[in-house]
Amino acid sequence: MKTVDVESLKERMEAFTRSLQDDICAALERLDGTARFREDAWIRPGGGGGRTRVLEEGAVLEKAGVNTSVVFGELEEQFAQRLQGEGRRFWAGGISLVLHPRNPHVPTVHANYRFIHQGGKAWFGGGADLTPYYLYDEDATHFHRVHKAACDKHDADYYPRFKAACDGYFHLRHREETRGVGGVFFENMGGELEKEFAFIQDCGRAFLDAYLPIAERRKDTPVTQAQRFWQEVRRGRYVEFNLVYDRGTVFGLETRGRTESILMSLPPQVRWRYDHHPEPGTPEARLVEVLRQPRDWARGG
Amino acid sequence: MKTVDVESLKERMEAFTRSLQDDICAALERLDGTARFREDAWIRPGGGGGRTRVLEEGAVLEKAGVNTSVVFGELEEQFAQRLQGEGRRFWAGGISLVLHPRNPHVPTVHANYRFIHQGGKAWFGGGADLTPYYLYDEDATHFHRVHKAACDKHDADYYPRFKAACDGYFHLRHREETRGVGGVFFENMGGELEKEFAFIQDCGRAFLDAYLPIAERRKDTPVTQAQRFWQEVRRGRYVEFNLVYDRGTVFGLETRGRTESILMSLPPQVRWRYDHHPEPGTPEARLVEVLRQPRDWARGG
Numbered sequence: 158m159k160t161v162d163v164e165s166l167k168e169r170m171e172a173f174t175r176s177l178q179d180d181i182c183a184a185l186e187r188l189d190g191t192a193r194f195r196e197d198a199w200i201r202p203g204g205g206g207g208r209t210r211v212l213e214e215g216a217v218l219e220k221a222g223v224n225t226s227v228v229f230g231e232l233e234e235q236f237a238q239r240l241q242g243e244g245r246r247f248w249a250g251g252i253s254l255v256l257h258p259r260n261p262h263v264p265t266v267h268a269n270y271r272f273i274h275q276g277g278k279a280w281f282g283g284g285a286d287l288t289p290y291y292l293y294d295e296d297a298t299h300f301h302r303v304h305k306a307a308c309d310k311h312d313a314d315y316y317p318r319f320k321a322a323c324d325g326y327f328h329l330r331h332r333e334e335t336r337g338v339g340g341v342f343f344e345n346m347g348g349e350l351e352k353e354f355a356f357i358q359d360c361g362r363a364f365l366d367a368y369l370p371i372a373e374r375r376k377d378t379p380v381t382q383a384q385r386f387w388q389e390v391r392r393g394r395y396v397e398f399n400l401v402y403d404r405g406t407v408f409g410l411e412t413r414g415r416t417e418s419i420l421m422s423l424p425p426q427v428r429w430r431y432d433h434h435p436e437p438g439t440p441e442a443r444l445v446e447v448l449r450q451p452r453d454w455a456r457g458g
Numbered sequence: 459m460k461t462v463d464v465e466s467l468k469e470r471m472e473a474f475t476r477s478l479q480d481d482i483c484a485a486l487e488r489l490d491g492t493a494r495f496r497e498d499a500w501i502r503p504g505g506g507g508g509r510t511r512v513l514e515e516g517a518v519l520e521k522a523g524v525n526t527s528v529v530f531g532e533l534e535e536q537f538a539q540r541l542q543g544e545g546r547r548f549w550a551g552g553i554s555l556v557l558h559p560r561n562p563h564v565p566t567v568h569a570n571y572r573f574i575h576q577g578g579k580a581w582f583g584g585g586a587d588l589t590p591y592y593l594y595d596e597d598a599t600h601f602h603r604v605h606k607a608a609c610d611k612h613d614a615d616y617y618p619r620f621k622a623a624c625d626g627y628f629h630l631r632h633r634e635e636t637r638g639v640g641g642v643f644f645e646n647m648g649g650e651l652e653k654e655f656a657f658i659q660d661c662g663r664a665f666l667d668a669y670l671p672i673a674e675r676r677k678d679t680p681v682t683q684a685q686r687f688w689q690e691v692r693r694g695r696y697v698e699f700n701l702v703y704d705r706g707t708v709f710g711l712e713t714r715g716r717t718e719s720i721l722m723s724l725p726p727q728v729r730w731r732y733d734h735h736p737e738p739g740t741p742e743a744r745l746v747e748v749l750r751q752p753r754d755w756a757r758g759g
Contacts, residue, residue, distance in 0.1 A: 197733070211732045211733075213731070213732055220730075220732070222732070330711075331711045331717045331720075331721075332717060389727075393724070396697060396701070396728075397701060397721075400697070400698060400701035400702050401701050401702075401711070410631075410632045410702070416632045416633060417732060417733040419632075420632075420698075420730065421732055423694070423730035424730065425729060425730060425731065426690075426727070426728070426729050427697075427727070427728045427729070427730070428726060428727055428728070429521075429721065429724035429725065429726060429728070430514070430726070431512045431514055431521070431523070431718060431722055432498070432512075432718040
């Protein structure tokens with residue numbers, strides 16, 4: 158790996174993530190119909206900064222964050238040893254988005270694509286995953302198939318590997334549940350950086366095709382108070398995952414990124430109810446069952 | 459330290475925490491006036507178990523948990539190395555309580571007293587701390603003075619040491635704020651176990667005196683929607699602390715304690731609003747200022 162390649166990839170990655178951010182925000186504003194993203198540009202004292210875009214209190218999106226950032230400088234020693242690179246010098250650039258829709262029939266979605274350079278090592282990471290409150294099998298299947306198509310264009314091994322990695326990563330050990338119905342997740346693709354960059358661009362560009370049709374067809378579903386309650390309880394699991402397990406959140410907080418940009422991922426309204434379990438046989442109970450036993454969604458679940 | 463002393467302390471600690479749990483639950487039911495604690499006795503497959511008591515949807519207490527547990531067995535190797543004892547054999551017994559009142563003028567409160575034995579080492583730990591949403595200086599002062607009195611009875615050094623340790627421990631680095639106005643926190647008292655056990659009993663017995671008068675005088679304060687909103691936003695910080703930093707929560711989840719008992723500490727209804735800052739000059743803004751600069755509450759703040 159030549160230094161010049163890595164430097165060129167950093168520049169192209171930054172341009173790609175910013176352009177993707179523009180396209181996704183524009184499409185989400187069209188989906189929402191009323192609310193607009195506000196933009197906060199921020200600078201990191203240690204080096205770098207970001208462009209945070211958040212939309213709140215929309216008609217369809219209760220809270221949405223679509224952020225890009227490039228941060229670089231020196232890692233704290235202890236934290237540097239926990240990453241896969243070498244030494245304390247680092248550069249990290251990427252896009253990260255989380256959408257929390259108002260209607261519990263529309264799933265929450267997360268996507269993140271990043272390029273990290275630490276010492277002599279550089280790697281891409283990221284993925285996209287879907288977190289429904291009410292499970293429509295066809296939605297999970299659609300989301301997986303769009304990502305599988307993006308994977309298959311590059312390497313037939315990608316989808317099965319990254320699908321399994323996604324189920325493994327988005328797992329709440331203390332709940333014995335996955336966060337949602339998964340998608341794709343990758344952090345060690347192999348090391349052919351140009352090939353990987355081509356892949357993550359296709360994967361990032363697939364996001365709108367994967368998610369918008371689901372949001373469009375569920376956003377006007379009638380909602381009961383009990384369904385809203387269930388959505389808020391399940392959002393609690395989202396918070397638990399992000400604050401206890403998520404490496405991106407820990408990376409952001411440890412590298413002293415901008416706290417409000419990192420924690421934009423947390424849902425707008427959340428409940429914790431002691432020992433709440435849905436009645437057997439209900440759609441709520443079926444969701445929990447499925448989250449305990451990942452399905453092969455690309456094949457139809 | 460003789461083995462027989464430690465075994466006797468374990469027995470007495472278990473009896474003490476259960477009796478304190480009974481007294482505190484009875485007093486809280488009287489405070490609330492309407493709701494009752496439900497009890498869940500649970501058994502830990504690896505060894506031990508607990509008595510979880512939770513009250514929800516009360517008139518005064520929106521959610522309250524008062525738990526005792528004794529867990530023992532083998533720690534996972536990696537986790538064992540992060541504790542102060544030696545080896546993987548462990549025993550841990552204690553009481554842990556968190557009260558989330560409905561009225562934002564009544565502070566949230568947490569207390570925890572525990573005895574841990576790992577390999578050849580045994581130690582007490584714990585403390586109590588107050589988390590107001592609206593800050594009444596006299597409440598913070600009262601809470602500190604009651605705990606100071608319990609400390610002073612045993613050692614003049616205790617209160618200043620444990621007050622400072624509390625401010626240091628309940629600190630959200632990513633927010634540059636303490637969780638609340640503190641109290642006392644201790645984990646390394648010195649090693650005279652009988653003396654320490656006498657102290658933690660007095661400290662635990664001080665809890666009701668420290669908290670009940672505050673709850674009684676604030677529980678009927680009129681509340682606006684904006685104040686409720688602020689309470690829910692601040693409860694978000696409580697969640698962030700417990701899931702990102704709290705050693706008790708991590709200990710519980712890592713030792714495969716009962717998840718619902720560990721996470722009873724999480725507030726019932728919570729909000730995350732992007733980059734929310736109170737207007738300068740408001741009571742909300744003053745709270746945040748105080749949380750950035752710990753005060754000497756026992757002397758009146």
